[in-house]
Amino acid sequence: MTSALLAPRTGNAPVVVGAANAVRLENIERGFPMPEGRREVLRGVDVELAxxxxxxxxxxxxxxxxxxxRLVGGLDAPxxxxxxxDGTGVTDTDERTAIAFQEPRLLPWRTLAQNVELGLPRGTRRRDKRERVRELLHLVGLDHAADQHPREVSGGMAQRASLARALARNPGVLLLDEPFGALDALTRLRMQDLLLEIHAAEPTTVLLVTHDVEEALYLADRVLLLRSLVDEADTDATSVARTITVPGIRPRDRAxxxxxxxxxxxxxxxxxxTHHRISTEETR
Structure with a gap:
């Protein structure tokens, strides 16, 4: 699998304009002042993403x-x-990253194609804009809905447009904050498969926040389990309770x-x- 991202095509050959970025978090802490004193949210996060x-x-x-x-995207500071x-510090909003949220956050007065176009880097030529938007809409299966407005499409289609917009700038790191949390169960499963297809086509580095354990294990190479510092009696405990490497090659067998x-x-x-081990022993 190549780590190159595809830009608008010139002729028949794709133009390589960027690559997935390695991410390094070194002893990250984030605290917030509160009336009763400083509240630590993150402590001692030391993680590297290939x-x-x-x-x-x-x-x-x-x-x-x-x-x-938010810290990785430069929307907040540790x-x-x-x-x-890739060794260069994140000090502000970083154009090498793109983020998609639980809500699509599309502009209702713009078509899906126009919403995707908003994600393109500044200075992109008009012809390249049209081709890149067309390419992205095809990637997420929205060719037929390019001229429709957000109110005219389903929640899953709107979320696909949001993903296409996030990919428009060829990010080295794609940040996903519960991107499928508001979708129904069946649409959510389909969106998970779509994310894997997108990653195969444009293999950026992905950091995914989710409450769905099955989703995490189906999609990720590794899973970080964070602990709540508020409920932690050990004042020296770090935020990362466990790091789990998920075996197997994607797409994995859900069963x-x-x-x-x-x-x-x-x-x-x-x-x-979960009573998982008990029920397993009883069925032997």
Missing amino acids: AGEIVAVVGPSGCGKSTLL TGGRISL DRGLADLRADLLEGLGVN
Whole structure:
């Protein structure tokens, strides 16, 4: 799998304009002043994402998942530590990253094609704009809906347009904050497969925040389990409770027994008793 991203085509040959970025988080801390004193949300996060890797982040509410995503994108600044992409520090909103949220956040007065065009880098030539937008809409299966407005399409279609807009700038790092959380179960499964197809076509580095453990195990190469520092008695504990490497090659078998075991481990790490081992022994 190549790490190059495709830009608008010139003739028949794709033009290589960028590559997936490696991400390095070094002893990241983020705290917020509160009336009762400083509240630590993230502590001692020391993680490296390889270029082209998909890493999912799970954890209880308030453990800093979305905060971590915002820090990598330069939308917030850590109170300690350093974040870098390919060795270059992130100090402000970084054009090497793009983010998609749980809500599509499309402009209702613009068509889907026009919304995708908003994600293109400044200075893109008009002809290249048209071709790149057409390419992205084809990638997410929205060729037929290019001229429709957000109110005229389903939630899944709107979220596909949001992903296409995020990809428009050829990001080295794609940040996804619960991107499928508002979708129905069947559409969510289809969107997960679409994300893998997109990653195969344009293999950027992906950092995905999700509350869905099965989604994390299906999509990611590794899963970071964060703990809530508010509920942690050990004042020296770091935010990353566990890092799990997911075996197998994508797309994975959703019914794989090994994934079921990992799912039970992750849920128990989140404080959920799955009774997985008990039921397994009883059926032998």
